[in-house]
Amino acid sequence: MLKKIPLHTQIIVGLVLGLIVGLVIIQFGFSPDFTVHYIKPIGTIFINALKMIAVPLVLASLIVGVANLGDISKLSRIGGKTILAYLLTTVIAITMGLLLVNFFKPGNQLPQDTRDKLMAQFDSQAGSKADTAAAIRDAGPLQPIVDIVPENLFAAAADNGSMLQVVFFAIIAGIALLQIPKDKAKTFTDFFDALNDVIIKIVEYIMMIAPYGVFALMASLIVEIAGDNPDSAVELLLALLKYTLVVMGGLVLIIVGVYSIMLKSFTKIPFGEFLKALRPAMLLGFSTSSSSATLPVTMKLVEEELGVSEEVSSFVLPLGATINMNGTSLYQAVAAVFIAQALGMDLTLSQQLTIVLTATLAAIGSAGVPGAGLIMLIIVLEAIGVPGAGVALIIAPDRILDMFRTVVNVTGDATVCCVVASTEGELPDGLIRQSNPFTNTEAEVVEAQKD
Numbered sequence: 001m002l003k004k005i006p007l008h009t010q011i012i013v014g015l016v017l018g019l020i021v022g023l024v025i026i027q028f029g030f031s032p033d034f035t036v037h038y039i040k041p042i043g044t045i046f047i048n049a050l051k052m053i054a055v056p057l058v059l060a061s062l063i064v065g066v067a068n069l070g071d072i073s074k075l076s077r078i079g080g081k082t083i084l085a086y087l088l089t090t091v092i093a094i095t096m097g098l099l100l101v102n103f104f105k106p107g108n109q110l111p112q113d114t115r116d117k118l119m120a121q122f123d124s125q126a127g128s129k130a131d132t133a134a135a136i137r138d139a140g141p142l143q144p145i146v147d148i149v150p151e152n153l154f155a156a157a158a159d160n161g162s163m164l165q166v167v168f169f170a171i172i173a174g175i176a177l178l179q180i181p182k183d184k185a186k187t188f189t190d191f192f193d194a195l196n197d198v199i200i201k202i203v204e205y206i207m208m209i210a211p212y213g214v215f216a217l218m219a220s221l222i223v224e225i226a227g228d229n230p231d232s233a234v235e236l237l238l239a240l241l242k243y244t245l246v247v248m249g250g251l252v253l254i255i256v257g258v259y260s261i262m263l264k265s266f267t268k269i270p271f272g273e274f275l276k277a278l279r280p281a282m283l284l285g286f287s288t289s290s291s292s293a294t295l296p297v298t299m300k301l302v303e304e305e306l307g308v309s310e311e312v313s314s315f316v317l318p319l320g321a322t323i324n325m326n327g328t329s330l331y332q333a334v335a336a337v338f339i340a341q342a343l344g345m346d347l348t349l350s351q352q353l354t355i356v357l358t359a360t361l362a363a364i365g366s367a368g369v370p371g372a373g374l375i376m377l378i379i380v381l382e383a384i385g386v387p388g389a390g391v392a393l394i395i396a397p398d399r400i401l402d403m404f405r406t407v408v409n410v411t412g413d414a415t416v417c418c419v420v421a422s423t424e425g426e427l428p429d430g431l432i433r434q435s436n437p438f439t440n441t442e443a444e445v446v447e448a449q450k451d
Contacts, residue, residue: 012400014211015218019237022222032223040220046213047389049206050374053199055157055166060196063170067177067189078420082316085416086324087360089262093254093326093408094356097333100250106242107341110235167361217392236393243338244397250330251408258326259415266419267427269306277305278414285410289402291321294410302414309426316420320413327405327412332359332377339381339390351384358383374398 005013025035150156150165157166177185222236260271275282281298285291291298299317302308336355340347347355358380374395378388391398421427 010211011214014213014215015397018215018218019222021215022219025219025223035220035223039216040224041216042209043213043216043220043392046206046209046217047391049209051378051388053202053206056195057199057203059157059166059170060192060199063174063177063192064189064196067174067185067192078312078315078424079319081420081423082319082416083323085419086320086412089258089326089412089416090324090329090360091356092258093250093330094333094359096253096258097247097250097330098337098352098355100246101334101337101341104242104246105341106239106246107338107343109239109242110342214395217395221392239338239342240394240397243334243394244401246338247331247334247401248404250334251327251404254326254330254408255411259411262415262419267422269418269427274306274414274418275411277301278411281410281414282407285406286403289406291325291406291409291413294406295321298410298414302417306414306418307428308417308421312421312424312426313417316417317413320416324412324416325409327408328376329359330408331401331405332380335377335391335394336380336384336386339393340384340386342393343386343390345386347384354384355380374402 021039022035024030025032148165148168150169153165153169156169177189263269263271263274278298278301281294281301284297285294295317299313302313302317303310333355336359337347337352359376374391377391381390382388418427
């Protein structure tokens with residue numbers, strides 16, 4: 001019976017039940033020991049499982065993504081435009097997220113005693129982190145660039161905090177695969193392609209326990225943070241609500257602001273008609289939280305409804321499903337700063353610039369599957385010295401936000417595809433209406449057949 005309930009519904013149920021259980025334990029003065037010793041470990045297992053597959057997920061998906069470009073010459077024109085557009089929109093999305101979260105400061109409304117409890121819970125190595133911060137402060141200005149190049153790949157792969165080094169190796173390996181004979185590269189590429197499929201399947205397994213993990217994390221979080229003061233639980237929930245609204249507002253701004261300006265500047269497609277044509281893919285992305293699962297529908301709509309040539313769509317859209325994660329990138333920026341604010345940690349300008357760099361590179365290696373954004377957030381957190389376990393703060397609404405940010409990712413893929421097609425002369429002046437079962441009414445199909 002449980003299998004018939006959609007995963008996002010199960011997670012919402014787990015969230016609500018965890019909230020209720022936590023509040024009941026606080027309200028009636030029950031001992032928190034049972035929650036801490038028997039419920040919280042389920043949430044810890046869930047978090048550890050996400051961390052476990054972070055490195056292989058980035059390594060496999062990024063190597064395959066770069067290698068699938070085909071050859072270096074393809075990067076010269078269409079590939080160059082596509083990658084540049086995706087990277088620019090990603091940086092814009094991250095910057096928007098940082099501006100919004102620094103302006104509204106959703107994590108700052110927590111009282112100091114709640115922050116102290118959070119920090120004590122998530123960071124048992126405060127002293128070592130202070131030493132690390134001092135070492136970073138004393139390092140030279142080019143040290144961040146030096147740190148990107150791994151001294152030992154296997155050591156970097158064993159440490160989620162060194163994910164940038166793994167990303168660097170994956171990009172270099174992908175480019176190298178493009179420049180060696182295809183028959184020799186095929187074995188290597190096939191291995192990582194298969195590994196990528198295996199990792200995505202493991203992500204599906206992990207997401208099966210997501211409802212239980214969310215329940216355990218929410219219940220234990222409420223119990224441990226509230227303690228003898230139930231008001232702090234309410235304050236935490238209000239902070240989460242404000243955080244959710246900031247993320248949602250940023251996602252809306254990307255669609256109605258950035259994407260509409262891009263379409264108006266480079267194409268003749270009315271923005272309202274663009275959204276109408278793409279609506280089935282957006283709804284599918286919302287329901288599945290997977291831009292990869294939505295890709296076939298997106299390609300069909302972009303070609304048949306918007307008139308983009310198959311040559312452009314077959315290159316730009318699959319690449320976008322790999323490296324274009326605007327919604328996820330904005331969410332990572334907001335979530336990272338929110339968690340730091342909730343823990344009472346002041347992020348420097350350098351750390352926030354690190355968020356831009358790390359989130360951009362993480363977006364390239366992020367798989368278009370449910371839960372991948374959460375894994376990448378852990379990478380971003382550990383890159384700026386914020387405890388990775390802090391994701392427990394925002395994991396409750398994560399599945400809901402995942403649905404909305406996937407809509408932004410899918411819409412961004414289609415937007416860039418139309419822009420690139422227009423600059424290549426591969427886009428008609430107006431919308432075309434073909435016999436498309438996703439969007440056309442019966443009357444429109446008949447009219448199209450007459451034409």
